[in-house]
Amino acid sequence: MSITTMGTAAKRRSYRERLYDQQSGMCHWCGKRMSLNRKKTGQPARDFATFEHLIRRVEGGSMGPDNIILAHRVCNYHREIARQAGEFYERHDRQ
Ligand SMILES: [Zn+2]
Secondary structure, three states: OOHHHHHHHHHHHHHHHHHHHHOOOEOOOOOOEOEOOEOOOOOEOOOEEEEEEOOOHHHOOOOOHHHEEEEEHHHHHHHHHHHHHHHHHHHHHHO
């Protein structure tokens, strides 16, 4: 691992911890507690706090802190499914 990579990883970690404090450790979507723990394998824990763009980058969302929240991986996943389903029904209704 190069020094540059290590620096980036450390920066991301501190950013995650700052956001975690701001949200009092609660998931943006479900309001339940998240963890910052990783398994011994380095894999994130099931309730690990993952970065999420509120507005997706393809929709013009910024990479800035005002567009980034922390949420459970599973909540992000379900949100994406719901969003896609919502778009589908929206299109369907208009026909
Ligand atoms: Zn959640």
